[in-house]
Amino acid sequence: MEQTHLKDFQSWLSLKSIEGALLLNPVNVSYFTGFTGDESYLFVTPSEALFITDSRYLSQVKAEVRGVAVEQNQKGLTGVISLIHERFPLNDLGLELSYVSASDYLTIKKKILCPVIDIGAQIDSLRQVKDEEEINCIKKACAIADQAFMQVLTEIKPGMTELMVASKLESHFKELGSTGPSFETIVAAGIRSSMPHGSASTNVIKSGDLVTLDFGCFYEGYTSDLTRTIGVGKISKDQQEIYDIVLKANEETIKILRQGVTGAEMHEKAHNIIDSAGYQQYFGHGTGHGIGRSIHEGPGAWGGYQSQPVVSGNIITIEPGIYLPDRFGVRIEDDVLINDQGYEVLTKSPKNELIII
Numbered sequence: 001m002e003q004t005h006l007k008d009f010q011s012w013l014s015l016k017s018i019e020g021a022l023l024l025n026p027v028n029v030s031y032f033t034g035f036t037g038d039e040s041y042l043f044v045t046p047s048e049a050l051f052i053t054d055s056r057y058l059s060q061v062k063a064e065v066r067g068v069a070v071e072q073n074q075k076g077l078t079g080v081i082s083l084i085h086e087r088f089p090l091n092d093l094g095l096e097l098s099y100v101s102a103s104d105y106l107t108i109k110k111k112i113l114c115p116v117i118d119i120g121a122q123i124d125s126l127r128q129v130k131d132e133e134e135i136n137c138i139k140k141a142c143a144i145a146d147q148a149f150m151q152v153l154t155e156i157k158p159g160m161t162e163l164m165v166a167s168k169l170e171s172h173f174k175e176l177g178s179t180g181p182s183f184e185t186i187v188a189a190g191i192r193s194s195m196p197h198g199s200a201s202t203n204v205i206k207s208g209d210l211v212t213l214d215f216g217c218f219y220e221g222y223t224s225d226l227t228r229t230i231g232v233g234k235i236s237k238d239q240q241e242i243y244d245i246v247l248k249a250n251e252e253t254i255k256i257l258r259q260g261v262t263g264a265e266m267h268e269k270a271h272n273i274i275d276s277a278g279y280q281q282y283f284g285h286g287t288g289h290g291i292g293r294s295i296h297e298g299p300g301a302w303g304g305y306q307s308q309p310v311v312s313g314n315i316i317t318i319e320p321g322i323y324l325p326d327r328f329g330v331r332i333e334d335d336v337l338i339n340d341q342g343y344e345v346l347t348k349s350p351k352n353e354l355i356i357i
């Protein structure tokens, strides 16, 4: 898959007459080469690609990287720039402008005087459309997250801290073949469930709590992202009512997914259900985002993606929530593949009934 990604990028460079692009973002370097380490650089021209790394990574590069020339350099970015400057006379240079730090930019510009062109947005848009191998990796990451959730459900007990639950989830990921969590695991119980991003704390889980678990793991460099809210012991009528509204928003929004639907339409659908139930001001975040090598990427129903129609090969989350300050919150999140037939929900953890432990 990596070699196809690289060819697609090279065709675009050629189309845009960009003579060379230097990639610093390790996630993009992995996307084009399969390399899983960091502090390495990829220089790409319409017809060549040069992977530049230091001695620490040489044997790893040999094992992971195919079809790309490899060069050793021990002098960091300054050395990389000298090497490119000597070997490739450039009239323009592509950089990932939203990633490159101001100090790296000055290091580059000290030596390379030609105009700089942003290539980050193009790489983002290539990464949004997953090929079959990438889809299979994400399906596996979802299956591991589902299985870890089912296991942890048998282990959660009142009296445990949120951190203990997070730790169990994360060790299940690794037992099941994942390299580990893809973001800081959220376990938020009781009042803390009203914080959309309540990372696990020493808070003790008790009877009567709702507990929101939001977690994901990597498989072969690709992530899953799954949220379920569960109840402990006896649940109030209010808690059940909020759960049912959020479930409906999650299910009804997933049902409208197909090629051509925009982020704004997804967000509107989820909001329609939550707003008409009277909880408009308690759903304050985006409805979903793309996942892939990063936990948040395009497309989705947030920020700059609102007007972008989804296409076959996009994988997005749908994650409406309601958060009642100082009381409790509910979020339900699934990962959904857009395909030629419509959509496929990749996360399978049960949600139709509020799970009570």
Ligand SMILES: [Mn+2]
Pocket (backbone or CB within 6 Å): 225, 317, 319, 333
């Ligand atoms: Mn998410």
